[in-house]
Ligand code: NA
């Protein structure tokens with residue numbers, strides 16, 4: 001299962017990179033077409049919006065793979081390791097039901113309802129765009145089951161690794177693209193590199 | 203589906219509207235609910251959710267079909283995406299004026315087939331229409347009297363193929379943009395003009411940034427009221443008769459309110475320095491004829507168009 | 517029972533319980549909203565409403581500015597812009613007593629004026645400034661507190677992702693909000709500078725200043741010009757209407773790329789990683805946006821905002837008291853919640869209330885953002901505080917003590933922001949952006 005997850009992570013990472021790059025290009029084209037060519041593009045804003053929805057949904061799935069979505073965990077961290085494991089399993093169950101009801105079931109219903117509804121200016125239908133919901137939902141469900149299993153058998157901590165406790169440890173799921181700690185957001189790259197690792201012990 | 207299940211006993215119908223509580227549509231639809239409650243002894247009522255709080259039109263239509271919301275006001279553009287033939291009533295020059303439009307949309311013999319066309323596939327019935335008035339082109343620099351005067355001018359249109367083709371045919375450079383951005387774009391010169399009815403022109407304060415209004419009346423706007431088909435069919439025969447009678451009364455009342463609002467808007471616009479001018483109607487009609495042809499692709503669309511035009515001649 | 521009360525209880529209890537269980541905030545909000553919806557309109561319509569709200573909540577051209585500004589921020593950190601801004605700040609305030617601390621504040625403000633993320637600012641500026649202050653004999657907790665307290669100014673000074681999120685839930689113009697952000701953002705920075713000033717009075721060791729030779733000063737400022745030009749391009753582009761905010765954000769991305777390439781700090785093989793990091797950060801925000809769109813639908817449908825506003829207005833009729841009450845709630849919420857989810861959750865509840873007594877929605881945007889920014893420097897959940905302490909190599913608790921005077925002063929500044937609307941509205945008014 002771990003090997004499968006690694007492959008999936010890599011594919012998902014490159015999908016996000018490609019969608020983001022396309023997004024930059026499409027909006028750049030929108031500016032160019034209006035300001036430079038004087039012939040405003042009629043499709044770019046719609047196309048950019050759908051690319052953005054896809055990027056957000058698949059990016060969301062990627063972050064679930066890393067257990068990186070923001071949680072308020074200061075209460076749970078006070079609990080013992082066994083209780084934390086229970087909390088971790090519960091969390092994955094809640095994620096699983098969210099993905100199942102809202103993204104997969106609701107998404108499939110959305111795909112059905114809008115399959116033949118045209119998008120003005122683009123050769124796609126709304127339903128085709130809605131496909132991102134059930135697909136990303138299925139991915140999130142897979143990741144939830146994966147973490148659920150790993151937490152249950154004790155191979156993952158009940159709560160995700162906390163950067164305040166484990167400074168310098170990488171939590172990125174994708175070795176191909178070594179990245180800084182995701183929970184810090186932008187800005188921790190080269191500036192906080194290893195050279196400035198805080199002297200935790202004093 | 204929970205509270206939305208109608209078992210013939212009635213319910214308070216949740217109606218989604220994209221306008222504010224002062225708009226003629228809100229007033230007419232709220233009164234529709236009051237009259238309905240009165241005549242069905244409170245079995246049926248309508249509660250209008252204004253300001254798009256339940257979602258934008260395109261999304262709310264899906265919710266109506268799926269039963270989460272009972273009724274919604276939707277623009278022609280939204281329904282076109284479900285059935286091409288709604289384009290026919292959204293074409294430039296198809297209606298002469300509000301009265302002609304009202305007569306057509308309340309005439310089952312002409313529009314009955316179109317209005318029930320989404321029942322099987324989408325579980326949606328179109329009850330009828332609410333006029334959105336004649337649309338004019340307005341510009342920062344003017345006056346615009348003939349199609350040539352629009353050459354090179356960037357005119358905002360809704361994001362719809364018909365509207366884009368329409369402004370191109372009328373001579374302008376069509377610039378699709380969302381409604382809320384138009385004011386700033388006119389102010390900064392990103393746009394040279396826009397097209398809309400006088401009521402929106404004033405409520406969006408476009409009179410501050412585009413002072414020339416050409417009475418092109420190229421299009422008579424139309425919103426539709428759609429309803430969940432299952433709910434409508436669940437009504438007792440007696441209640442349904444009342445429902446339909448009151449609906450027709452509401453759409454007529456709405457047209458009256460609309461005309462009053464338009465007169466007020468025109469007066470306020472003139473007061474604020476907007477200059478209205480007449481245009482060479484024949485020249486614009488001629489320019490727009492190819493657009494009409496382009497969107498009448500099927501025999502049934504052409505037939506509907508001919509019926510609508512016939513009503514204008516009578 | 518009234519659907520407003522049923523839905524309200526499910527939302528409140530569901531979200532609270534799941535948050536305590538450390539379920540991600542977005543999932544807690546999403547699943548609770550779905551359950552509330554299922555109870556009010558039935559499970560089958562509820563699954564579709566939920567998925568559709570999520571989809572359309574993200575499907576917005578204005579929101580698209582957020583991933584672009586995040587990407588621009590990533591590029592800025594890689595591209596050597598932070599260092600140049602710090603040098604420029606030093607030239608500007610180097611002669612004031614406590615110059616290193618003042619430089620830290622100004623550098624955070626400058627960084628904030630080209631980027632939208634306070635956490636990035638605290639990390640980038642703190643990493644460079646901390647060691648310098650240490651060698652001058654500053655108390656480490658104090659210098660960390662200076663960095664932590666001043667970093668959130670960047671969330672108020674445009675460009676600001678937080679204000680873009682607010683514009684979405686409040687239907688206000690991004691351009692207007694951006695202009696309104698300068699007043700409170702500068703007030704935030706000046707408040708920190710004032711605290712530093714009083715501190716130097718009592719701690720001579722932290723009062724040192726230095727004179728920068730004119731030639732060096734000019735050269736340093738010139739070196740920062742290309743970085744600061746971003747303000748002109750982004751804000752100028754939006755104000756003149758040449759770009760929409762989203763387009764200006766993509767221009768910022770291209771500009772950072774160009775600068776990074778010119779400074780030879782960004783190379784092509786790094787781009788995939790940068791894109792992925794930015795995608796991840798924006799996905800976290802977008803999931804929150806998506807689920808809170810479900811929640812606001814449930815709330816609108818069951819008329820919860822009306823219920824809350826009726827009960828609040830039943831408590832007192834004094835607008836000032838209600839506004840103070842709201843500030844207290846927001847400060848409390850901010851202690852454990854990030855600004856973005858809190859804005860998404862509380863704007864639909866509070867904005868209709870304050871609107872009834874004439875608070876401008878743009879002004880309220882700055883009030884809510886300012887109060888929630890204060891939460892980013894408070895425990896138990898405060899991203900800027902955590903990152904600031906981390907780059908200083910200190911435990912959070914020791915920074916907190918040094919933060920107290922800054923926090924107290926910023927509370928006073930919040931009262932000014934709340935009760936002096938001109939501070940926010942003057943600039944957009946002068947620029948003709950208000951109705
Ligand atoms: Na900023």
Ligand code: NA
Pocket residue numbers: 850851852853890891892893894895896897898899
């Ligand atoms: Na906090």
